[in-house]
Amino acid sequence: MGGQVATDQELTLVPSVVPAPHDRRGAVSAFFSAKRKTRLAMLLGAPMLWLVLAYLGSIAVLLLSALWSTDFFTGNITHTYRLDNLREVYTQSLYRTVTLRTITVALVVTLLDVLLAFPMAFYLSKVAGPRLRKVLLVAVLTPLWASYLVKAYAWRSLLAPNGPVSWLTGGHTPGYGLTATVITLAYLWLPYMVIPVFAGFERVPRSLFEASADLGAGAGRTVRSVLLPMVFPAVAAGSIFTFSLTLGDYIAVGIVGGKTQLLANVIYGQLVTANNQPLAAALATVPLIAIVLYLLLMRRTGALDNI
Amino acid sequence: MYLSSRVRRVLAALTFLGLAFLYVPLILIVLNAFNRSRTFSFPPAGFTLRWWSAAAHSEGALHALGTSIRAGLGATAVALVLGTMAAFAVQRFDFFGRSTISFLVVLPIALPGIVTGLALNAAFTHVLDPLGIGFGLTTVIIGHATFCIVIVYNNVQARLRRMSGSLEEASADLGATGWQTFRLVTFPALRGALLAGALLAFGLSFDEIVVTTFTSGPAVQTLPLWIFGNLFRPNQAPVVNVVAAVLIALAVLPVWLAQRLGDDAASSRF
Numbered sequence: 001m002g003g004q005v006a007t008d009q010e011l012t013l014v015p016s017v018v019p020a021p022h023d024r025r026g027a028v029s030a031f032f033s034a035k036r037k038t039r040l041a042m043l044l045g046a047p048m049l050w051l052v053l054a055y056l057g058s059i060a061v062l063l064l065s066a067l068w069s070t071d072f073f074t075g076n077i078t079h080t081y082r083l084d085n086l087r088e089v090y091t092q093s094l095y096r097t098v099t100l101r102t103i104t105v106a107l108v109v110t111l112l113d114v115l116l117a118f119p120m121a122f123y124l125s126k127v128a129g130p131r132l133r134k135v136l137l138v139a140v141l142t143p144l145w146a147s148y149l150v151k152a153y154a155w156r157s158l159l160a161p162n163g164p165v166s167w168l169t170g171g172h173t174p175g176y177g178l179t180a181t182v183i184t185l186a187y188l189w190l191p192y193m194v195i196p197v198f199a200g201f202e203r204v205p206r207s208l209f210e211a212s213a214d215l216g217a218g219a220g221r222t223v224r225s226v227l228l229p230m231v232f233p234a235v236a237a238g239s240i241f242t243f244s245l246t247l248g249d250y251i252a253v254g255i256v257g258g259k260t261q262l263l264a265n266v267i268y269g270q271l272v273t274a275n276n277q278p279l280a281a282a283l284a285t286v287p288l289i290a291i292v293l294y295l296l297l298m299r300r301t302g303a304l305d306n307i
Numbered sequence: 308m309y310l311s312s313r314v315r316r317v318l319a320a321l322t323f324l325g326l327a328f329l330y331v332p333l334i335l336i337v338l339n340a341f342n343r344s345r346t347f348s349f350p351p352a353g354f355t356l357r358w359w360s361a362a363a364h365s366e367g368a369l370h371a372l373g374t375s376i377r378a379g380l381g382a383t384a385v386a387l388v389l390g391t392m393a394a395f396a397v398q399r400f401d402f403f404g405r406s407t408i409s410f411l412v413v414l415p416i417a418l419p420g421i422v423t424g425l426a427l428n429a430a431f432t433h434v435l436d437p438l439g440i441g442f443g444l445t446t447v448i449i450g451h452a453t454f455c456i457v458i459v460y461n462n463v464q465a466r467l468r469r470m471s472g473s474l475e476e477a478s479a480d481l482g483a484t485g486w487q488t489f490r491l492v493t494f495p496a497l498r499g500a501l502l503a504g505a506l507l508a509f510g511l512s513f514d515e516i517v518v519t520t521f522t523s524g525p526a527v528q529t530l531p532l533w534i535f536g537n538l539f540r541p542n543q544a545p546v547v548n549v550v551a552a553v554l555i556a557l558a559v560l561p562v563w564l565a566q567r568l569g570d571d572a573a574s575s576r577f
């Protein structure tokens with residue numbers, strides 16, 4: 001009702017206030033704004049219904065179910081609200097060890113990907129000629145589309161006891177375990193880092209390099225004082241993916257990790273093997289909180305505008 | 308920036324090392340599909356095409372492929388409609404909470420897959436199941452569409468940002484109705500972005516496994532679920548190798564199509 005009154009006022013006020021040449025445009029936009037709210041509601045309604053109701057609603061159900069419990073004998077879920085599961089998750093040393101291991105793996109994978117992506121993006125964006133650059137860009141993008149499972153499987157084959165790495169190094173393969181997990185995850189998420197970092201490099205105009213050189217800076221100083229601060233938000237954006245994807249992965253870990261367990265493996269185990277959905281839900285709050293904290297931290301760098 | 312030739316050479320070397328890191332495992336998989344040995348062994352025992360005909364007759368793989376395509380088409384259709392609507396709202400309107408929309412749209416892929424999967428699983432079990440909608444293709448499509456919306460949204464939004472509203476205003480000034488303007492002005496300008504968005508969304512859905520695991524139920528098997536289910540079965544290994552090689556070869560397709568669309572589409576996967 002209030003909105004209706006405001007637009008009515010606009011309709012009557014606009015022609016008298018705005019000078020003559022703008023009269024028609026004012027009337028047109030007033031006409032649009034009268035219908036705008038309905039149009040906006042029609043446009044936003046369905047997507048918001050889906051994302052808020054289906055998605056945020058699901059997360060709400062997940063968080064609620066973390067407070068329920070599973071009957072030990074029947075396996076049925078008891079719908080009483082208790083903090084037991086959360087207390088167990090946040091106090092037991094086993095879960096703390098797994099959480100620490102997972103976050104360490106996520107950080108190491110992110111760091112490896114930054115180290116691999118940075119020179120590639122630098123070369124593609126600022127050194128390679130236009131034709132080579134186009135070819136290289138396609139070459140970097142294509143593996144992103146190769147199936148995730150196939151890539152994890154490829155590393156399983158590479159690191160197999162009778163596989164190529166073992167054959168090349170005379171048996172000095174890391175085998176399946178934590179090292180293999182880190183390598184495979186870094187491999188899987190590398191394109192997710194290269195693409196935003198490349199886009200970040202592209203946003204740095206060449207004229208800035210010339211200005212920096214004119215002011216007497218060498219290449220090293222230009223990289224440090226001009227390039228790095230400008231590319232940092234893009235690196236942060238890439239790191240959201242490498243971090244979040246690592247926190248949520250249990251499949252690649254299962255394929256190359258041997259006995260290694262990361263958070264997602266433990267969650268999966270509780271849900272499927274132990275049939276304890278409430279405890280799995282309580283465990284899922286750990287990566288959820290970790291990534292929300294990480295997103296808040298990265299928001300200050302402007303990373304979210306780079307996604 | 309002046310870079311000494313040594314720095315340039317180091318950067319080039321690191322780039323090609325990075326590319327080698329990306330490609331060696333993929334090449335290995337393709338080679339392995341022609342390996343005569345049933346179990347994985349290196350160097351390959353010899354050349355054969357036997358596994359390719361075995362794969363072509365693998366009912367499990369073909370059925371799973373069909374399921375994946377149906378799930379991908381369903382999720383893409385939902386994502387196209389919802390993503391485009393949200394992009395229009397954010398780009399063409401100014402309203403309270405506008406910046407929150409972008410955050411909300413990106414959330415399903417920003418959160419770890421296991422969280423999204425478990426949340427949808429909990430909601431489906433406690434809400435949809437009592438309503439009579441059991442786990443199946445529908446729940447897989449709902450799950451996939453949720454994280455595919457952002458892809459379409461990003462593509463359409465980027466296009467709308469570059470395309471000012473003045474064309475639409477001109478069309479309206481010339482007397483076109485809202486529908487005519489959309490059909491004759493807005494939609495043709497958006498076609499490329501919509502195609503790219505659809506392609507990327509389909510690709511993402513086709514490859515997804517974590518959310519799929521938690522939303523599919525026992526009766527539905529997408530291709531990634533089939534591969535994962537057969538990965539550790541020695542007698543299925545040759546067929547898995549062939550499917551893997553085919554999927555690697557198929558990866559060229561979206562990149563090539565995106566190049567043809569003449570957009571930066573392939574790089575805007577997220």
